[in-house]
Amino acid sequence: MGRWFKSGSPWIWMTGSAVSVSLIAVLGLLLLIAWRGLSYFWPATIYQWQMQDDAGKAYTLIGEIHDQEQVPVERLTAAGYHFDDDSGEFITRYLVKTGNREFVSLDFRWILASNIISRSAPENVAVFERSKNGNFYGVPQRVLENGKEIASDDVATVLEQHIARAVALNEQAVDLQKHDIGAINYQMERLRLKSRKYELNNELTDARKAELAAEQQTLQQQYQQLEQQLFALRADAARDAVVVKDMRGQDVTLSLDTVLDATYVNRLSTMQKLATWFSRVGHFVSDEPREANTEGGVFPAIFGTVFMVLLMAVIVTPFGVIAAVYLHEYAHKGWLTRIIRIAVINLAGVPSIVYGVFGLGFFVYMLGGSIDRLFYPEALPSPTFGSPGMLWSALTLAILTLPVVIVSTEEGLSRIPASVRQGSLALGATKAETLYRIILPMASPAIMTGLILAVARAAGEVAPLMLVGVVKLAPNLPVDMNFPFVHLERKFMHLGFHIYDVGFQSPNVEAARPLVYATSFLLVTVIVTLNLTAISVRNHLREKYRSLEN
């Protein structure tokens, strides 16, 4: 044993265990996020519990099991619960999501296994996904059309048809509101700014006033027409209702304009559940968020993230590549090059929040403020570019990711054999020609790698964005159908910030947590995929040049 210790072998094993711990941590983390994120979409079985409380009163609970844990009896006794002596040292406790937020005080509740009399999974229980107040669990009784009951043996089919109709109408209404009415509002705002501009330039003549007023009048009329259409659509969507028996045993009437979907989860086969799972994933990726971001989809956040990152890539690539080319091809070995290298390392090491502070002060307040004074005086005092927005976020992240592109490109440049350059120069090409025709094309996979890594880094960065442009809920996307179509001054939503906001700022964290896992999984998938792509491109590149050198 002593000799074994002396050989140093145990310490080698200890270092080996550190690798194991790191590996387990990485994989465990990814698995945890994947498991929690993906199971969010899986239709969970709806149970019905017959319960009995401490006082002996019986009641029913309907809901999904959200979580469960083992609790020492001792702790529960200390908290004032009473148990029989034979209940053991631990007791199981379930967290049940009961939904029906407007009728019960808590839509999540802990129940003790000792209070459960029986548990079943009845087939006639359905879960209603609603646009307000979260899920509703209960047994659908009958469907009302215009307040009259529809006689049918198969409530499920009738319900499905009517929900589909209401959902279609609601979609039309949302479409109308967002596109047509949104466009009119936008034009009215532009009219106001136009008039203010004339006023500022002392060009607001009576003729112009009349012209503007006329335009406004037409817009107003259009607006009223559209508004009537909108109200008509909404009223039509609210025509039908469904009567549901909830866990208190009472009939509750749900108007179908708030119901998005109804599923008899316990009737579904595994294949059907899988189909439901896919459709829920689809909705998550393509829908707008609801209820202060705690439900619905994350489409605006995905769009905002992707658009911002692409804009950043457009900005950062030329600068990063030029800097790398300078460092590797043009710079002489000297103090300046040394300083620039240290600058690159430092730019990579400066905390991202410092970039945020710099971006807010320099880009937003200084540059943006100047732009506003020069080009948008009519909108003042409300800022146009002088407040956090898309453009400034992209610029800030461009500086942040500049070192990534530089380092990666430089590595690519250093892998190009000197013989290639010398060959080109020997044939009479200038240095610039060698650069454009030979080196840059050869380095393009490395540039690509740098770009991918930069995009991955930028997509996960949140702290600076909190200062320079991200909001929890952006009313409009940065791209829409209103001239000039791309609105770089707008604030936007971001997946990373969405995670922070929903996980930590929302009033009902318990309800929102699964959604945060799902969002996290989405973000992690994107970033890990990007990184793996970058790594494989780089490895491929290395192989290619290795063969060139030989």
Add this chain to the structure above:
Amino acid sequence: MERQVSEPAPLKHDILQAKRANRRAIKDKLTQLGVSLGGIMVFVALLLIFFYLLYVIKPIFASASVTPAANITLPKSESEVLMVGSDELHHIMYRVTEDAAVDFVNVAKQQVSHQQLPVPDGVSIVSSARSMPSQQLFAFGLSNGQVLLGNVDFSVSYPNNQRVVSPNIRYPLGAPLLTVANEQQPLNQLAFAYNKQRLSFIYLDATQHWQLLRMDGEENLLTEEVEWQSSKAQLPDTPTHVTSQLVTPDQQQALLLSTNKAFVYDVKDASNVSLLQVLNLERAHAKVTDFELLAGASSVLVSYSDGVVAQYFQVNSDSGRRYQFIRQFTHLGKIDDLASEYYRRSFATVADDGTLKLLYTTSERELLAEKLPLQHVRALAFSPRADALIAETADSLRLYAVSNAHPEVSWSALWQKVWYEGYPEPQYVWQSTSGSDDFEAKLSLTPLAFGTLKAALYAMLFATPIALAGAIYTAYFMSARIRSVVKPTIEIMEALPTVILGFLAGLWLAPLVESHLPGLLLLLILEPIAVLSVAFAWSKAPAVVKQWLPDTYQELLLIPVVCVVAWLSFSLSPLVELWLFHGDSRLFITNTLGLSFDQRNALVVGIAMGFAVIPTIFSIAEDAIFSVPRHLSNGSLALGATPWQTLTRVVLLTASPGIFSAVMMGLGRAVGETMIVLMATGNTAIMDWSIFQGMRTLAANIAVEMPESAIGSSHYRVLFLAAFVLFLFTFVFNTIAELVRQRLRERYSSL
């Protein structure tokens, strides 16, 4: 090569080709220029960040300045000046003299209007008093027992879009005169305080007794008229030679100054007036000349004849809240007058030689000392926005524009303990905002820097051993094939968004740690034991078993072991909790160990941020160890050293600068990390090394407060300073790391 191209073409008929060559040369030059400029841009970007941060920070350390703005002669007045002042934008100045005359001065038009206040015939003025500057109230005690109470009021109107300020005298009680003493007694030595519901006077009556008159107003809801109910009391145990007297604006206390003592009375309740404290203001070789309340009315400023101003405020002690000496400002000359600002804790003094000094109490800064023609000043006051000073000297009113934007910030206030009003002792406090108006922002960066270091320290404590041990094994003992999988896997973790790590730390790990604290402890103990026993068993295992798993796959054996041990310790956690901690380890910590326990604490941050830092350290350290030339270790092994000896005596020593630079890089990352700390701690700015408590770091503080801070305010600039401090921190760490690495590279190239 360039020369070759730009040389003129040898043949005459080849002009076209020459032109092309020329163009190529120009293009070549342009490219070189453009690329060089682009390269230098990176350096410029770093400089830009550095200097922009400095540019924003600079004003907070700038001293104040005054510039003369106006000097207007007033009608001559024989009597003393009671108060001077101005409106918000100092377009109009005023002077109130003790003979109840008011002069208003329009600064732009240089017009003076003189006004005499309505003092009844045959009645003389025996005393006068003024309120805190922010109220602009004054009162005259008359010989017939009445008081004339008024205030200077400015009404603003906009006829034809032009701002017009018209000054006037308003009487808050409706009528100018109020009978205070019925017996037709003169009101000597008056002091008062007023608000809409309550009014208090103290005065010395003809029988040399100090009297308190308290009036409580009640608004009649129907008529909206205020009905006043008065009550009277006599101050007990009063001193004889009172030189100065005041009532605090909240009407809780009255202070009488008698030679070198201040008598503090509790006048909260008129039916129960008592002497609270006799405050000794004695200083060797100096006399108290005056005392005055500082803005916010919590502090008393006492001026002495030897050019000292001392600040006193109430501090909790065993016998209740008592006034106590806090700090003093010296070398102010023979002080003629002292003025305090409306809202901030600044004050100005004028000495008899005309030296004006601007000081700030809590930051202990002397912001300005300038000799001005202000000899024998009779009254000095700030404008409401503290951007101007008004001084009366020899019947002329002088207006000085003051630029004094950030007096509350000083190096000592940022980094040292500061004794704030209402605090029992000097402390490091970060508290930037509050609902109250006369709240003083407490901007000490020390607790934030402390929190930053604490978080970084716990993260490094967790990450360094794992990352370095992992790097050693991966670089030195692992087979190339496995290494090519393991290294990128661990490096992927670096790319994981920190917001996700923070979210998991705050919402998954923190509750888990809280409920499985004994499990975590168990894991720490069981893990090494398990690894060592597996290793020992392996060394004793028969060759058949060893063959089954080749040497280079040993590390795979550990992965299930670690997993099983982790699962075991966590599932045993409740049992251990029952045996050792009576079923609740949290209660055990708070009750038995006496430590307070936050759910989001340094332990959680340490683990979460540790995971963020591990890949950084791992990656650089692994590169450093891997690039140690193989012939060094081979030589050592050939000489009979064991692999472990070779590692510790040869490889690690050679790679030590690289390992050092890896740790520095990791530290740099831990210091600047924002989202993890923001989400995994409670973000309270406390200074406590306890592992069970949270912290607030510089970075998280910026993220929380920056969006709400007003641009250009002291708070905004101090947040920039915090960013600058972070920038410097990481700049130092990264530069050292990079320099070390550059030297290391040179050394290897020689090996």
